[in-house]
Amino acid sequence: MKELAETVGVHIRTAQGWKREGMPVVPGSSPVLVMGCEVKAFLRAKRAKRKVCLGEGQFYCLSCKKAVIGANVAALVNPATIGKGKAFYTLRGRCANCGGIVNRFSAAPDPNRNAFTGEDSSYDTMR
Numbered sequence: 540m541k542e543l544a545e546t547v548g549v550h551i552r553t554a555q556g557w558k559r560e561g562m563p564v565v566p567g568s569s570p571v572l573v574m575g576c577e578v579k580a581f582l583r584a585k586r587a588k589r590k591v592c593l594g595e596g597q598f599y600c601l602s603c604k605k606a607v608i609g610a611n612v613a614a615l616v617n618p619a620t621i622g623k624g625k626a627f628y629t630l631r632g633r634c635a636n637c638g639g640i641v642n643r644f645s646a647a648p649d650p651n652r653n654a655f656t657g658e659d660s661s662y663d664t665m666r
């Protein structure tokens with residue numbers, strides 16, 4: 540477990556938690572042995588389960604731990620650029636549920652404008 544934690548760069552308690560959550564280990568091994576490819580697959584599946592797809596105008600709230608509608612959203616230009624020098628923005632607003640600050644990175648300055656198609660699909664409540 541200690542070697543796994545060091546290899547992956549997490550605290551040993553995190554690696555021990557993975558074992559309790561069902562990370563595959565070599566049966567009967569003491570100290571516990573793991574197969575690297577099995578650990579990778581376990582962590583990939585764990586990450587996929589946690590992943591939240593955000594709709595337009597939605598933000599992920601770290602307090603509510605879910606996708607929420609943002610209120611009082613403002614676009615801040617990031618000093619960095621993406622791709623071929625395209626500007627990108629931090630959309631910052633308030634969570635409509637708890638009032639906490641929510642952030643989202645976007646290629647479009649308008650939270651209701653699809654960054655990929657440029658189509659506007661406003662939520663009237665957000666204007």
Ligand SMILES: [Zn+2]
Binds near residue numbers: 601603604634637638
């Ligand atoms: Zn919230």
